Amino acid sequence: MKYALIIIVFIVIILGLVTCPQKNEISPDHYRVVRVVDGDTFIVSIDGEDVRVRLIGVDTPESVHPNKEVEHFALEASDYLKHLLTNESVFFGYDQSNAAANHKDRYGRLLAYAYRAGDSLFVNAEIIKQGYGFAYTSYP
Template sequence: MKKALDWFKGLSILGKALVIIGAFFALSVFAVAVSPPEETTPPPKKETVAEQPAEKTEEEGEKPKKELSYEIVTCVRAVDGDTIEVEIDGKTYKVRYIGIDTPELHHPSKPVEEYAQEAYEFNKSLVEGKEVRLVKDISEVDKYNRFLRYVYVGDLFVNAELVKQGYAHASTYPPDVAHEDEFRELETQARNDLLGLWAPETEEPPKAAEEPKEEEKKEVTVYITNTGECYHRSGCSSLSKSCIPISLNDAKAKGYRPCKRCNPPQ
């Protein structure tokens, strides 16, 4: 050991440095050789994720669907075939159905139109007292300040059902035309099926001949005077000076009037 130290002291500075470096290198190799192998953790398996197809853009030809806003309210009253009253936040508002028109029931200057009552009764049976869904198109209100809406009860499209059953015409006004084609097709079908407004007019049955009055079944005799213009019953005080018998039919034909005093048959 002493000889090794004397040898090391006798080396130059460069030699000493090389010896030290060599010693560290040898120790490092020895440490690696005798150390136990490290446990390795396998990498986590990658989850397979199905690749979602990219959504089509408007440039690729698919137009976005128009979304119509809606609200759910209670119908408190049917006004006529195409108008109802609903309750919103404790207040009552009128709602006019979009795209259809039924015969006038309450027009201020027109008489009740044919089939107006039937349209009202049918509309009433569909919506009155029920929860309805009001769907807006473009316009909010009409010139009478009524809400303009499509109306649904559950899955039933009320506007369309009125046209389908022949209670309403298709009548759309821009810009509220979302269901125009549907209403036109339903009206054509109702016409072809002769429903409601399109049903053929039925002729009234002929009236039975009226039974002749009892006085007309037999010849009735009344009395006139030489100067008077009335006919009388027998015993009338107007017959004190003259009393000429005549049939009731002849008296009427000659222009005689019934006497107010004795009330003869007329």
């Protein structure tokens, strides 16, 4: 049952990405990951500046929210993202439906699809595939 749910969630995300009417833009630039904030947010260095990145389409349990307690499995989700991105570089894909906001959310975080530079692993999907997060179909 658990595997069926994971497969369904993964398919929903992939279908959402494939059937999205907007063209997604992939950046050719690679950025060094500075640190992981939580299971769906990390910081990269862009032109010498630390930029907070929020993964599009993924929601993980909260571990650093100022108004919430640490949720169940939040630390595991955060540790998994650290496992994926420590000492790595990434490149990004962007959803063009958010281009008018310069690909940022209301908190100023860059909204992106992240790909690990070394092997092009689609980080957003991998978090969901491995059960550390859920498909999130709206912007944070």
